[in-house]
Amino acid sequence: MINVITCDKFQKSPFGKHHSLNLHAHASRKSKTVAVFVHGLNGSGYGTWKDWPGLVFENPDSPIDVALYYYPSLFRAVRHLQRGADIDVQAEQLAEHLEELGQKYSEVYIIAHSLGGLVAEEAVSLYLQKLLVQDGTYPAATPIAAIFLMASPRGGSGKALFPFWFFRDVYRLRHLSKEHARSSSFFSSNVQVQALASTGGYRFLLPRYAGIATLDVAVSSASASGSIPEVQQQRFKGNHFSVVKPSHRDDPQHVWLLQSIKEVKEIRIQWARNEKHRHLNDVRDFEAPPFIVTKMRGEYRKSDWDALYTEVRQSASRPYADVIDHEDLKPGTKVDLLITINESVNVLNGVPASKRVVDEAVEDFEAGRIATAGICPIGAGYSAAETEVRKWLNQTTETQFYVEGSADMEGLRERLTQWIDVVMLRHPDRQLRNQYTRVALAQFDNYEEVE
Template sequence: MRILKQDAFAKVRFSDGHSMHLHTRPSGSSKAVAVLVHGLNGSGYGTWKTWPELIFQGHRDTAPMDVAVYDYPSLFRAVLRGRPGADIDVQARQLVEHIQELSQQYGEIYLIAHSLGGLVAETAVSMYLRDLAIKDGRCSPVSPVAAMFMMASPIRGSGKALLLLSFFRDVKRLRLLSKDQTEYGNFFHSHVQVQCLASEGKYRFIVPRYAAVATLDVAVSPTSASGSLPEDQRRRFKATHFAVVKPREFDAPQHTWLLASIKNVQEARAQWQRNAKQKRLASVLEEPSRSAFFVTRLEGERRDSDWDAIYNKVRAESSTSYVDVVDYDHVKAGTKVDLLIAVNHAGGVISGAPPSKRVVFEAAEAFKRGSAASVGICPVGESYSAASMEVRGWLSPEQASKFYVEGAEGNSGIGIVLRKWIDALLHRHPARQIARSQQRLLPLNYDAYEEAEEL
């Protein structure tokens, strides 16, 4: 890696001895670096035009970042060197070595990858995280790799690759359902939390992933560019496959989206670090505070939806004290649920649709047999008020008096309702009372957490 100390960003031609240029300020003050990985037949600087400079300079209330530009030969550039396209695994391993070197200097590494570069970055991050797990089985889920931005990348492959010669190794990797692409995609699905939430969740590692979709792209379809990433971490831009990574000014939508997303990641990372410090501090107190947790469970007519994302976000944001709000899937089977949350469609409730009734009756049955200490039912839709009244009619008098029944007009209202229920139960939950007692013995604020590194 070639280190270029510059006050102002200036491009430097790549030589055969270097595949990455790190543009850093002479003061070395930046703690974050953006790593740019170009796509098929692209080049280190040519792919991005002025974007590296925009990132390096910073703007308004956004701090400037150092920029690392990765260059590798692919497609025709590789042919000119006597190679049948890029060997993605070799290029990814080389990128891993650069990431490891960067991690010695930066606490946050943001990978911005275009087209085929997204697959290179995905492979590299998979290798990097596996290396971390092998080296230290108890390593933190929060690694120096802070986030990934897939810019018009064929996350699910590209049907257009079939139109190109199969002679090229990198083209094979682009094809729909290619073996290697599926392997690394499965690694992320099974071991990496890609949502930018405030809690660590159940995954081994946390690397939020974002996707930029170019609506005028003829090479990568919107479905492939989006993958299975959360809806709020995808963004559509009116641009071609190549123009989407060439913003010309600070206020360009791609650039403002990138900066806003990085800010969200930084806030989440700060929360993860606070949570980790709180847990370490709690471990030096009496035994009761070590096991203080609150179990919630979400049931609904559909899963893997926006409802799950809202629920996880609220649960994570509530885990900022000595009581952790833990999802039922993350605890031992058979653990009693403190709050069972049932979400259904208001229209389905009013029409008496079987899925809507099932959600309510199963929640009531869980309460009756003692597997749920409390229940909250939230019909969602414009007719939520009438649906809430209908739900109360389905319940027994005892259940109607003890259950939380409150609807929401849309997804934004669900978060408000769930936060209200969780906050109400947390404040009278025995574990919270224990935590409050411990806090009186050892009063601490966030400043103290920041200074308690040795714990």
């Protein structure tokens, strides 16, 4: 059972006897994304993280609901006459919560600390195995979007906890426990853990990230990074406990988390586009090579804008994927990148035609006709025009659209090239060539958490 707390200001709430997961849901802004925090050995639902869940919940850019999972472990478990946490039971319990959250949210991100990483990985493997058994039509991109393992002993914890081997949860941290080896084997055989828009032949698409504390004496860097792609590892100054306690929005852990979530969102959008393109029929003769679809729209037509767009689009095409204008395809084909160009002075003067172009882009996005858009105010005052354009966007499109202006045509060329390159980078054929160098059931315990 999940305890739902509807609020707009994040505040701690006790865990009661009938639930082990507190879900903080925004009262005034609906979110389809939730971040689940899973603490580590002898940790607590809120105390382990201090300010971090609140920073995520009160993120001004886009609403993210926050859930915190609590299970008594080590000395906290002794209060309930338990010899540490039963990790198998906790993994099953968390898997049930993930299944329930997956029915409510389209994206579930798991942030786990220390022992919590092992709990989270086993819970996710149980969740995915259940899909394999129950339904052969499961999507490769399930609601479980990514796992962030913070100072988690994926290769064992070493000698730091040797005096506490009596506790069953500490014993689970020994080097290469058979239980963790079981879940690791499932991931290596069934899950694409690299941040790519392609499953690469695996059944599921689920990136894993590793946060490593540079001063950690409990978990070595090798243990914390085991089998995580190097480009998805990040090192932070701090010890085993401080690494999960950022206190400001600009702290590196928080910035890294939000940037990685945005990356995963983009990857999942592109994966969905690729899947739809794969099933397109009767699209001229562009079955091979695959293609990226672009479209340009301006407040009025200018020949130099059109010529530059065509030149950049043709230059961006590669042997593994063409960049094709939407007019060369059958009607209704989804557009990967919509490019809109506005005169900066018209944006600042509130010319209706200028705003209409942006409004139409938002309408197309919300209707599912485009994947993303790049909006470029051009001319003197473009920086102020960027600010004005962002006011025309809603919370969703502001995070999904690129709003970058330029002073002249050369700057416009750079913007168009950058946007198309980002879309091309996510193409699975491009990624598979560069995947190593890419640029991106039990009864609940009767307890109240004590901070």
